Amino acid sequence: MNRRSLLLGATAAPLLGLGHFAQAATPIKIGLLEDISGDLASIGLPKLHGSQLAADEVNAAGGIMGRPVELIHLDPQGDNARYQEFARRVLQRDKVDVLIGGITSASREAVRPIVDRLNAFYIYTNQYEGGVCDGSMLSVGAVPEQQLSTLLPWMVEKFGKKIYTIAADYNFGHLSSAWGNSILKPLGCEIVGEEFIPLGVSQFAQTIQNIQRAKPDWLYMLDVGAAQTSFYEQKNAAGVSLPMASPVKIMLGFEHKRFPPGVMKDMYAAANWFEELDTPGAENFKKRWRAKFPNEVYVNDMGYNAYVAVMMYKMLVERAKSTKKDDIRQVMAAGDAGIEAPEGRIVIDPKSQHCSHVMRLISVDAQNKVSTLKDFGDIKPYWLSQVGCDLTKSDPKEQYTPDHLPTR
Amino acid sequence: MMGNLFSYFYQFADVFSFLVLSAAGLAIIFGMMGVINMAHGEFIMCGVYVTAATFHAGLPLPLAQACGTLVAALIGMVLEVVLIRPLYNRPLDSLLVTWGLSLVATQGTLVLVGSTFPGIGTPGGGFEVGGYGFSVYRMVLFAASLLVLAFVYLLFMRTRFGVHARAVMQNAGMAQALGVRRSQVYALSFGIGAGLAGLCGALYAPTMSLIPTMGASFIVEAFVTVVVGGSSVLLGTAPAAAALAIVRTGLNAWYGQIIGQIGLLIAVILIIRVLPDGFSGWLAKRES
């Protein structure tokens, strides 16, 4: 199109009443950063699929405010520097309206300074260690108060008060273990052992023996990454059979689809999504997913959250009638911004910009079968607002932890 | 008491076999050819995947493991001819080529086979000593590591190939003048090294979760064992693995896995400072 036809178009459009149509045709761009190569590809792929499914459904239903959705996906290969490069690229070059993605907390922290500087809007889709109080970010995954304050007391009641913690030597591991202690100690529990394992370690003979020496009632598992999941196989081979609780197994790593039966026996987890969920909404969602991606090994909670993120964004834009961050933040600040997700209704907490979730307790038996043991109902993300994060009033753009609290 | 004593032995044996099995293939290739095989982890991964695939296809585990070893060895020999042979006089360049190879292998596996692979399950069950449970299969691994050491010893000391190989290692030009075909010896050595890497993968396949990048979890240990061992597999690998296993087991037991990992690396630095040519260089010097 040369300049003259552009000019012609610009003058002709209002005359013909096409102004609205021309605007409607410009797509809403979603920048997507998900690893589909490298170490974390097994998690990144379902996330990409979730976003693609959501985009298809949104477009089939007429887009967002009549505008189609366009996904711009780049693969950072699990490399934090690539996350930085690509966050800049999609925000500055492609001028996307929203940035979605990132797997590890490190990748989220790599992206966040760039998002803040470019005054963009970012949705983090993973369940994580919690604590990010940043007005530019919406978190749709579950956080410790949702997963742990449901799961751990139940474990104590059912199995006992002697607990052995095995955690990845990683922020997530340290923080979740601290979270666990803060929940378990008031219940009169004794942490008979606490061990941090470097990322990438795959041999656990010493750990297994320490466990046997400490004789806990159950194990609190916070391992991360494929190498560390070798623990389960090795523990079983040594004849250690204890109940286990984890916020990241089963619904995230789908170990019960990858390991032979028996290895994940007696693993308990609290999940907002797992593929075995059988509510009508969930069944319908799974059917749509499987129709588009028939070879998916497991529809895990990361992929599900990625789907929810796009739907949540659609709702926010439609209510704000704008893709501007400030307008969207006003909608989030209202306190009732939410959607009917496959898990149930989830709502954005205005103070922390994290989502409420319907949490359920699940377990794996010796045949790798997952069953739902308890429905905790709707659990709100309360910790951040409790310690003083209120994004409706101020925007500190910080990650708080129990040992790094906001100064009031 | 009995339980504790056995447990120290068990821990040591476990680390020792991990070090020996993961390092043997790398050590042979490095010692024989001076080539640092950056794709070592991917040969291990190849052993794992072939073992798992043939096992799921219905073969009994030991046969599946043999398949894993053989396939890795064959691929190794083919790659030696295609990629390594043109670089005989440029060992540093072969480092880069094998690194490129490892990228292709990991990501290629991911694209072709998928990001995860169903596991096998550890055979053998457990046994109890003094109130502690132990895994039988771990003892099998320990036995396998001793067998690998014995195999390497016999191969180099008692076979015609071994004589040729040692001749090439000492003086390639002289050996060639005497009618030894260097390229043949190298191809076989690389094949054996790759096969041992495959064996390591095959043996550990039932104990780990399988993803294309899993080779990386063997690499650090393999490299440090080879460095501490020096250029001769015969003299170096076993004492290096034993020394490092003692360091690591002790630190693991008293201070946890993090210190164990860092301590291992620091031990390497210290040993290299004292014995710049590794254990084998030191032993060879004492002998002469």
Place this chain on the structure above:
Amino acid sequence: MLNLLNGPQTMGRGRVFWICAALVLAAALVYPAFADPYDVGNFGYFLIWIFMALGLCVMWGLCGMLSFGQTFFFGIGGYAYGVLAIILGNGPAATIVGLFGAVALAGLAAAVLGYFMIYGRISGVFFGIVTLSFTLALAFFLGQTAGPEWAIGRARLNGFNGMQGMSPLSVPWFGGPVVLEETALYYVLVAGLTATYLLLRVLANSRFGNVLVAVREDPERAELLGYDVRRYQLIAFVLGSALAGVSGVLYTSWGQFITPSSIGLPAAAMPIIWVAFSGRTDLTATLVGTFLLLVGFQTLTIYSQETALVVMGALLAATILFVPRGFVVGIGELLARPRRKRLAPALSPDDARP
């Protein structure tokens, strides 16, 4: 001193080369006037990494020491800058102190470690692996600093998630300090890189550089000729490592973020890949090749999605197999061939054999 810009240790001499170089520099200087801000920023980002590649070129290409430790010093520089910038706050004075302090620390660390290794007569492949051990140990160590006890003043190392919240570099300027971002950062990087490149060329062709090459070719011969080989090696190592520290500072300032994964594998292998691909024996080749490789890898990753790593690996292997001396050196020699016949036979800096 200027006559040392040309000499046997650097490719490219004569009027044509320098005119080309000046044109490239001029193009780089006017580039921001035509490109969109994203491209300028991205272009500048690539330049950040070239410092550490040049550093490796000095110690490996010129002096024959293959170090896996570039990311070790990159990390020292980056983390030190982070700590200093968080403690001292923003503003030109503070961040420039941060820059020099961090680079000095990287140099100091290199002097200590280098002394240990070089005076311990560690050489060849072992030098590579010992530096790799150091590098991995640092990455492991920093990875386990997630707890609150790992803090220096207000600066928390923050484990695997990385350190953040440091202020970016800024410089005093007419009418108030300028924060080095996007175009401003780009110009500073172009200037800094040009200066570094020219200084290293002078160094390479000076008496010092000739001794380095002599050490690379045959350390024993150099020693017998009366040079204290280890001192030269140590100086080259410190210089090269300090340049890695510069890259670390710039990277941290650029993204206001650094994590241990910038130090450990596979990051540690990248500088070696860049330099080997380009042709390790030559500074110009390293400069051009590293830039091309960075652009190429990023472009591949953007457009070929999950096959990017496969293509990268295959390209690398093919380059090594078919262009033994490095891609850029190979092309440079191809260009120089007809001229060389007329001129005196050039000293061919033969491959460094370990």
